[in-house]
Amino acid sequence: MELLELLARQKHCNYISDLRFLPKTSLYFPQLRDVALAAFSEREWVEAAWYVRGKITHSAAQARACLIA
Known part of the structure; x- marks a missing residue:
């Protein structure tokens, strides 16, 4: 399962x-x-942050933090 699929399910x-x-x-x-x-x-995390929140991030950790908060 891809990250965006997981987010959609949630x-x-x-x-x-x-x-x-x-x-x-x-x-x-x-x-x-x-x-x-x-x-x-890392690419999935960064793309998910961009797709869902419209935020540019440079790492998986930044992207996850963006999606959480």
Whole structure:
């Protein structure tokens, strides 16, 4: 499973693209605190932060922090 798929499931979205239509207050994923950075590639983390939050990050750790907070 890809990271974006996981995020969509956590928000009960039928499609990954539905993540873009969630209210801004729903774009936080505190459950990611329990997900190891190594579970997904650095590229997946960075792309997820860009896709979901529109934030440019330079590492998996930055991206996860962006998605959590």
